[in-house]
Amino acid sequence: MNEQGRNPVIDAGLMQQDLFPIREVSRLTGVNAVTLRAWERRYGLIQPTRTDSGHRLYSQADIDDVRRILGWLERGVAVSKVASILARDHALAGPAGAATDAWARWQQQIRQALQRFDAAGLDRLFNEVFAASTLDQVFSEVFMPVWHDLAVGQGSYGQASEWLFLDQFLRGRVFARLQLAHAPRRRTVLLAPLPGQSHELELLVTSLILGSDEIGVTLLPNGQPLAELALVCERLKPDALVLFSHQSLTVEVSRRLARLVAGLECPLLLAGEAAELAQDSLAGSAIACLGAQGSVMRQRLRQFLAGQLDT
Template sequence: MDTHPAHSISVVARRTGLGTHQIRAWERRYGAVVPQRSAGGHRLYSEADIERLRLLHRLTGAGHPIGHLARLSPEGLGALARSTPPDPPLVADALVRCLAGANRLDPAALDLELNRAHAELGHHVLVDQLLTPLLTQTGQLWQQGTLPMAVEHLISAVVRSFLGRLHTSAAPPPGAPLLVATSPAGQRHELGALLAAHAALSAGWRAVFLGPDLPADEIAFACRRSGAQALALSLVYPTGDTALPGELVRLRNLVGPRLAVLAGGSAAAGYQPALEAAGCHLVSDLAELRRTLAQLEAP
């Protein structure tokens, strides 16, 4: 985790959902997070400090006393967070607030809700239980004609830039395995691949997200150049693309037999024979993707 002191207390408040008063009080009373100081004496926080404050926020919300939490090491705090399930109403409320912000065409409100939810829920739950339903419900509501296309576009744009920031601030261990996420040529929907990249990040992998609609030779180049152990392909539309089976075989020939190619998305099951022929695995959802990544890591 990045320990470079770079962020003011107001940035930290926005990103953790905590008040500046509370952050200072936890520092003064418990030494929960003691930031460095700028030449002018202002508090400066690192990404590691922000992550710690996020976890402290979530765990105090779940009833753990701050006096106890403040004494835990980063590893101890992380272990406690993993064993403390989030409150389901918390997730449902966050989803309602996100949709309300988007319906008011207020990108700042939606971004604030996503930051808060990240602080309270952690990366894994944020991706699976908030962003996945938010994006899929958005698509469905737009399709039913109950959500204007402008609101759907706003949600996609805010989520994309929020996840971009989260990606650059996530700091998996340097030796962690790496997943490339994209969609093959002709498949222009990108959010499934973006969520797959974040599912990998939240499982402790490094991830490279390449956007959608990439030809096989470009995907293979990226996998080789980045030294990827796995490739996630998102298949959403079209469903019966006659060019895709050949593209998958070409991809397999270019990347060699060892790279794990994991395909998901609403159209993926329809391509099962082509996926099998190219030695790719079908994964049903993000949870199965994480399980598969954990198996790949096992000695």
Template sequence: MVSEAVPIRRVSELTGVNSVTLRAWERRYGLLKPLRTAKGHRLYRPEDIARVEAIQRWLARGVAVSQVRALLDQGAEATEVDLSPTDPWQQHRQVMAHALAALDVHALRKRLAALTAEYPMPVLVDHCIEPLLSQWRSDVGQGRPQYGVTSQLLCFESVLYDYFASARHRQSAPKGAPRLLLVDNGRTPDSVLPMIFAYSLGVNRLQVDFFGPVPQAEWLYAVDQRGANAVLLYTDSVPEPGLEAAHRDLERQLAVPIWLAGRQTALVDSALQPHCLGQSHSEILAALEARLPVRVEGPDFSDNGSPGSGASR
């Protein structure tokens, strides 16, 4: 029913798929057919939103976006079809690796722009960005990396941080949206994946404050100053010493939840496990979305909020 239809920004809030990607799925791949208002604004019915969620399930299984329409038209379910063992993301990773080998910043940014326009962030991070980062970081972490690998890693980290930090500046959250304090609590500071994660949360219309490795002694100060509704401690490295005691002390002083995410969740004490949200980008986002539902006040037909995007219909 038209009365149940919602604008594109609301679809982004409900599904975590940014508006540029929704438009690309419609224009380039014919995956969506939203209604239009008299002024040309898109309106999505409940069945359109269900289709977006079905598309996401296929993409999460590693299916290329160009192959999803045929599967949907067949009425296939993502949980019922055996897929080819071929990894369609391998080509994307190879293109990125080739650009990295040449330290070609322009090519890297161009590829990121193309991928962020076609894939939801959890899929892009889990299948492409994080595996590449892990590979390069592992090579460098061994102490004697192949010639050039350290420069490639630094180039990749710099491009990723600048790209998504710039994208975050163009995001805005609706009035009344929950505010999350995101803290890098690892012994080895890493601002790249948390910055990407902060951008992903912004797509879902959450207000996110990320200041990097805020010391444990100042977590309470940061929460008080920003009025955070929750704290997320994120790291893929070994967490700072005294995490359990710091977590316990902060819980006593605050009336907000304190969660942990990233690969540290496999390393922390059992007492902290109930507070762990997961390791992968998609796991953490799903857990957070269930715990911090977005509250939207009033209709909004604007269509920005993705890297390199502007207002559109």
């Protein structure tokens, strides 16, 4: 029997174990079977289980990884680089346990609320997650994975509307928390997106995560010209300028950053997946990399401002 056929024995097992054949994964993700096999064989991105007859079976975690891979590819990350990103995310998530079970349960409840366009239900879940989790976990483990999955899966009917609903909801809640934290701080940093490479929500979440009792974050909007950042910094005089992007740096952007840092009177830092992907190439340069994971970015920013982190 080939992988496109139906096998009642396999189907019965799937119902009990929540495992999916390759044809179903292709339907759910839009990735054809040839590509799925290539990701497995050439890059080791996914490791499905096998039946005794050799048929591939994918778990829900495998499907989530496929969607994450699509997200990184759409952001310009080379497929050869995605494996290290997935490995890092899996390591940060840690072994399965009560916390990860709770995160999965909350994600499922969020998806159900989105299907009903239930703002009150989302608000209740948001407050519940905040009360039980750290700031980093609220976004990295619960809300943003759902946001990313919906962003990638907008080809499916209804998912674009659900993504917009969640995006608007989260932007409002994060903005409200930023307003509550708005007060003079001893140190200030400017946070700006690399042109055309970030969603507003990603910037708002990063601003919330980087801020602290000692560090205030001023967020510059999407559309801020890269060439004018030196002027903005000259007038606002921040302790550092943080550029954010989840996409790989192109040769042209790298050149523009080199010109920018030469004209700045403050240090230039890079955050997001761009920092992870460019860390080796920027080693020893005037640009410091903060990383992509919330607590790491916050810690490195504090160390850099205290003079304890070299570029």
